[in-house]
Amino acid sequence: xxxxxxxxxxxxxxxxxxxxxxxxxxxxxxxxxxxxxxxxxxxxxxxxxxxxxxxxxxxxxxxxxxxxxxxxxxxxxxx
Numbered sequence: 293x294x295x296x297x298x299x300x301x302x303x304x305x306x307x308x309x310x311x312x313x314x315x316x317x318x319x320x321x322x323x324x325x326x327x328x329x330x331x332x333x334x335x336x337x338x339x340x341x342x343x344x345x346x347x348x349x350x351x352x353x354x355x356x357x358x359x360x361x362x363x364x365x366x367x368x369x370x371x
Contacts, residue, residue: 301347311342 301308322328343351359366 298350299347300345308345311345313339313342 300310319331322331343354346354
C-alpha cells in the first residue's frame with residue numbers, strides 16, 4: 293500500500309482535522325448512469341470535505357494538476 297503524507301493547513305480560528313484518505317476496493321458497477329452519478333458525487337463530496345484540511349496553496353496546485361490531466365477536454369478546434 294502506498295502511503296502519502298502531506299502537511300495540513302495552519303489553523304485560522306477553526307480547528308483543522310488530521311485526515312486519512314484510504315482508496316481501496318474496486319467500484320461496483322451501478323445499475324444506471326443516474327446511480328453512477330450519485331455514487332461519484334457522494335465520493336467527491338467526501339474527498340472535498342477532507343481537502344478542507346489542506347493548505348490553500350496545496351489545494352490550488354492540486355486543482356491545476358487535475359485540470360492539466362483533463363486538458364484535452366478543453367481543447368477547442370480553431371479554423
